[in-house]
Each structure stands twice: as structure tokens, then as C-alpha cells.
Amino acid sequence: MEDRGISSRGIEVNTLAILDASGFKKGSQDLIDDRIAFLEAVRCASIVPENGIAPTNKMCEAIFQILKDEDSMELIMASYELLTDIDKCFPRVYTSNMETSPSNFAEVVVVEEAWLPFIFGSESEKEDFNKNSGGTLESSGFHLLIQDLAKVAVETKIEKLETKSLRTMVLLQYVISVLEGDFVPRNSVFKENMNWNLVKESLLNMLLGSRRISYKGLIKDCLSTMCEMSHVHTDSQDMRVPEKSAAKRLKHSNASVSISYFEVKKFMRTALQKFLLMVMELDISKKKADTLGLTTRADGVRTPVVEIIQDELTYNRDSLSPFFQVFDEPKWKLEIIVQYFRKYIAKPSVRTRRSTELVEDATFxxxxxxxxNSNSVKSIIKKISTEATQTLLAHAFQAFLSLSSQHSAEGIHQSTENVRDSSLAEICKNVISAFTNLRRVDEHTEILPFAKEALFAAATILSTKS
Structure with a gap:
């Protein structure tokens, strides 16, 4: 271990020496070449060898600083790719092998000394840390990235595109991947051993609990940005994440920069969705911990993200279609739509303890x-409009079909499969019936194109089962 530490410090000295920018202007080709050489030196020492040496915190900090501050697309993409590869080769948080664990459960291993792009803690700790380092983000810095991204989302003219905008998207994409790499293994093990501290100490939980950000404001900015990005959803479906050769492809090529813009914009939407999904999973884990009495007052109270989404879609109905166009995780998509409808479905006004009537399940x-029921349909469309109702029904059916397909692919016992098939047929009949009743109640309504696709799918499924 000592030899490895000495070797690592030697590499640190040699590679960081390349970053000496004295005599070079920012953006000069000589400076860019030196920084590219630094990134390549780190890659050759840490990533290329089978048993490479993990880069030191100072080296990671320098790479992150390049990603944060550079105007060269070549450097932005090269630093992003290197940081991503470092995280894969040297994860900060991972799960141990269950077979070697004395508790017969997988355990979370946290490399405490590993570098992080975030700094959380007391005000004095942050002040001391930031005096010595510019290669980190505070919680407020994360929120600022989201807000900057919102400005990028409304820009549709490539000629007005700035490198800063692309850098913001790539930087935020990397930071969210760090949150994911820290949260997912912690939450996975929490589900097994109910150790709330694992999730409580996650970067995601600390970020959302920070007093330096507005939690609801952060979530709302995520939603509005995703909706603004929906207009390029279909234009870039065949795009892929920039490969490792992206830096070479982007160099001195305006056309490549334009292509990269749409690539990154698409995957930025995916990253924002990933962030929201992590917060939803965190909400579930916290609710479970609350139920078991594992939380304390110090854990605070936070409005579940699903409720915030529902409220935003309620007060801004124009966001319904754009949001569900880009938010495509079927489980949560269906959950949000079902809960949205239930807010407007009339409840029985009087119930007694002797009543045997069951309350309708919160299901699709x-x-x-x-x-x-025609009266129920009239009540619903009076509150949320026929067009919004069609949009929600069609997207809910799409999500249901996706979940049904996933269950089939996972392999279900024959008896359960028959029940599932019967349920699917029933759902299809009810979807067709729902749209039929919508037309009956509102004779002047036009069926939306996406709703027509849902009806066609339902009819096709029924024809194959008849």
C-alpha cells in the first residue's frame, strides 16, 4: 500500500505539472494542448492499465475544474469522459459480495477518502474547503446548473448556441451520475437490512435537505426544463450518447457541435428524469423508515416529489402533454396519472361503518x-377538460402496456399469466369504453392523434385475444 501511495503521489506531481498555465492565455491552443496532455496522462496511468492507480483527489479536482471552466468542446468532452471512466473503475460507493458478508446481506462499502464533486457540511467547513478548492459544487451550485439549463432549453437556434450551454448540460449530466452512483447501492441495501443511515447519509438526501436551496423550487425547475426540452424529443430519438471519440469528432467542426447539442440535450432530459426518479425512490424509502420508527426530527419533513409534480401539472395544464411526452418511466408515469385522476373523481359523500361497498382501488x-358512468365523465372533463383527459388516458394506457410487457419478459407462471392476459383484455375494453363515453358526453370533441394510437393498440390487442 505504501509503494502504491508513493507511486500515486509521483503521478500526481508529474501530471499536475502539465497544467502550469503560466504564459498562456485562456483559450489558446497551447493551453488546450497542455490540458489535453494532462487528461491523457491521467487516463494512461489510471484507466488504460488493467491494475491502474486511482487518481488522487487533486487530480480529480483538476479534471473537474476543466469541465467546469473550459470553453473548448474538446476539453469539455474529454474531461467528462475521463471523470465518467474514473467513476466506473474506482467507484466511491459499491456493494460487497453477499457470500463474504457475515450478515448474509450485501453491505455498502464507502471509500471515505475518495474525491467528490460536492461539498456539504457546516458553513465554516465549506468556507475552509472552498478557500483551497474551486473544483467542487455546493448544493446551491447544483440548483444554479438546473436554472442555467432552463435558459438553454428554450433556445432552438443552433447559431445562437454557446459552448457554455453545452458545458452546463454535460456538467449537470455528470453530477447527476455521481448522485446515482452514490444513492443506488445505498438504497438497494437499505431495502434488505432497513438501515436508514445508509440512505440518510447519501449525497442525494443531503443535497435535498440543504438549507442553501429551495427544494420545491429545484423540483419545479426540473419539471419546467424537461417540458421545454420536449420539442426535440422526436427529432433526436435515434441519437446516441457521445462516444469516447467525441472530442476528436467535435474539434474544429461546427456541424459536429450542432449534432452534439441535440445528442446531449436528449440525454440531459434523461438525466433530469433519472434525478426525479431517484428522489421518488428516496421518498419511498423515507416513508418506509418513518413507518418503522427509524427516522428522527433531524430527518425533517419534505413534500413527496410526486405531490409536487401533480400540483404543478394541475396549475399548469399546458405542461401535461410535454411532461408525459418526455417522462417515460412506466411505473411512476402510471402512478402519477392515476393519482392525478383520483383528485377529480367524485367520492361517496356519506359512508357508514356498516357499509360493505369497497372504495375503488387506486389503480388504472x-x-x-x-x-x-356518464355523470362521472361529465364531472371529470368539467374539471380538467376533454383534451387533458384524453392525454392522461392515452399516456396511462401506454405506461400500462409497457409494464405488462416487462412482466411478460421477466417470465410469469402460467396461472398468473392467464390472469394477467385476462386483465389486459379487460383494460383494453375499458380504455375503448372510456373514449366512447367521452365522445358520447362531449359530441363535439376531436380524438387526439396520440389517443387514436392508444385506441388502435387496444383494439389490436383485443382482436388477437378473441
């Missing part, structure tokens, strides 16, 4: 059954 099937 339960929502569809409400559309079999």
Missing part, C-alpha cells in the same frame, strides 16, 4: 371504471 383499472 379503478380509474377506467369511473369512465363507465
Amino acid at each position: 383499472d379503478g380509474v377506467l371504471k369511473c369512465f363507465s
Whole structure:
């Protein structure tokens, strides 16, 4: 270990020496060449060898600083790719092998001394740390990235595109991947051993609990940015994440920069969705911990992100279609839509303890059954409009089909498969019935193109099962 440490410090001295920018102007080709040489030196020492040496914190800090501050697309992409590869080769948080664990459960291993692009803690700690380092982000810095991204999202003219905008998207994409790499293994093990401290100490939980950001403001900015980005959703479906040769492809090529813009913009939407999904999973884990009495007052109280999304979609109905166009995780998509409908479905005004009538389950099937009643349909469309109702029903059916397909692919026992097939057929009948009743109640309504696709899919499935 000592020899490895000495070797690592030697590499640190040699590679950081390359970054001496004395005599060079920012943006000069000589400075760019030196920084590219530094990134290549780190890659050759840490990533290329089978048993490479993990870069030191100062080296990672320098790489991150390049990603944060550089105007060269070549350097932005090269530093992003290197940081991503370092995280894969030298993860900060990972799960141990269950077979070697004395508790017979997988355990979380945290490399405490590993570098992080975030700094959390007391004000004095942050002040002391930031005096010595510019290669980190505070919680407020993360929120600022989201806000900057919102400005990028509304820009549609390539000729007005700035490198700074691309850098913001790539930087935020990397930071969210760091949050994911820290949270996912912690949350996975929490589900097994119910050790709340694992999730409580996650970067995601500390970020959302920071007093330096507005939690609801952060979530709202994520939603608005995703909706603004929806207009390029179909234009870039065949795009792929920039490969490792991206830096070479981008160099001195305006056309390549334009292509990269649409590539990164698409995957930026994916990153924002990933962030929201992590917060949803965190909410579930915290609710479970609350139920088991594992939390304390210090854990605070936070509005579940699903409720914030529902409120935003309620007050800004124009966001319904754009949001569900880009938010495509079927489980949560269906959950959000079902809960949204249930806010507007009339509840029985009087109930007694002797009543044997069951409250309709909070399921898609339960929502569809409400559309079999003309009075219920009138009540719903009066509150949320026929167009919004069509959009929600069509997207909910799409999510249901995706979940149904996933269950089939995972392999289900024959008896369960028959029940599932019967349920799918019933859902299809109810979807067709719901749209039929919509037309019956509102004769002047036009069926939206996406709703027509849902009806066609439902009819096709029914024809194959008849």
C-alpha cells in the first residue's frame, strides 16, 4: 500500500505539472494542448492499465475544474469522459459480495477518502474547503446548473448556441451520475437490512435537505426544463450518447457541435428524469423508515416529489402533454396519472361503518371504471377538460402496456399469466369504453392523434385475444 501511495503521489506531481498555465492565455491552443496532455496522462496511468492507480483527489479536482471552466468542446468532452471512466473503475460507493458478508446481506462499502464533486457540511467547513478548492459544487451550485439549463432549453437556434450551454448540460449530466452512483447501492441495501443511515447519509438526501436551496423550487425547475426540452424529443430519438471519440469528432467542426447539442440535450432530459426518479425512490424509502420508527426530527419533513409534480401539472395544464411526452418511466408515469385522476373523481359523500361497498382501488383499472358512468365523465372533463383527459388516458394506457410487457419478459407462471392476459383484455375494453363515453358526453370533441394510437393498440390487442 505504501509503494502504491508513493507511486500515486509521483503521478500526481508529474501530471499536475502539465497544467502550469503560466504564459498562456485562456483559450489558446497551447493551453488546450497542455490540458489535453494532462487528461491523457491521467487516463494512461489510471484507466488504460488493467491494475491502474486511482487518481488522487487533486487530480480529480483538476479534471473537474476543466469541465467546469473550459470553453473548448474538446476539453469539455474529454474531461467528462475521463471523470465518467474514473467513476466506473474506482467507484466511491459499491456493494460487497453477499457470500463474504457475515450478515448474509450485501453491505455498502464507502471509500471515505475518495474525491467528490460536492461539498456539504457546516458553513465554516465549506468556507475552509472552498478557500483551497474551486473544483467542487455546493448544493446551491447544483440548483444554479438546473436554472442555467432552463435558459438553454428554450433556445432552438443552433447559431445562437454557446459552448457554455453545452458545458452546463454535460456538467449537470455528470453530477447527476455521481448522485446515482452514490444513492443506488445505498438504497438497494437499505431495502434488505432497513438501515436508514445508509440512505440518510447519501449525497442525494443531503443535497435535498440543504438549507442553501429551495427544494420545491429545484423540483419545479426540473419539471419546467424537461417540458421545454420536449420539442426535440422526436427529432433526436435515434441519437446516441457521445462516444469516447467525441472530442476528436467535435474539434474544429461546427456541424459536429450542432449534432452534439441535440445528442446531449436528449440525454440531459434523461438525466433530469433519472434525478426525479431517484428522489421518488428516496421518498419511498423515507416513508418506509418513518413507518418503522427509524427516522428522527433531524430527518425533517419534505413534500413527496410526486405531490409536487401533480400540483404543478394541475396549475399548469399546458405542461401535461410535454411532461408525459418526455417522462417515460412506466411505473411512476402510471402512478402519477392515476393519482392525478383520483383528485377529480367524485367520492361517496356519506359512508357508514356498516357499509360493505369497497372504495375503488387506486389503480388504472379503478380509474377506467369511473369512465363507465356518464355523470362521472361529465364531472371529470368539467374539471380538467376533454383534451387533458384524453392525454392522461392515452399516456396511462401506454405506461400500462409497457409494464405488462416487462412482466411478460421477466417470465410469469402460467396461472398468473392467464390472469394477467385476462386483465389486459379487460383494460383494453375499458380504455375503448372510456373514449366512447367521452365522445358520447362531449359530441363535439376531436380524438387526439396520440389517443387514436392508444385506441388502435387496444383494439389490436383485443382482436388477437378473441
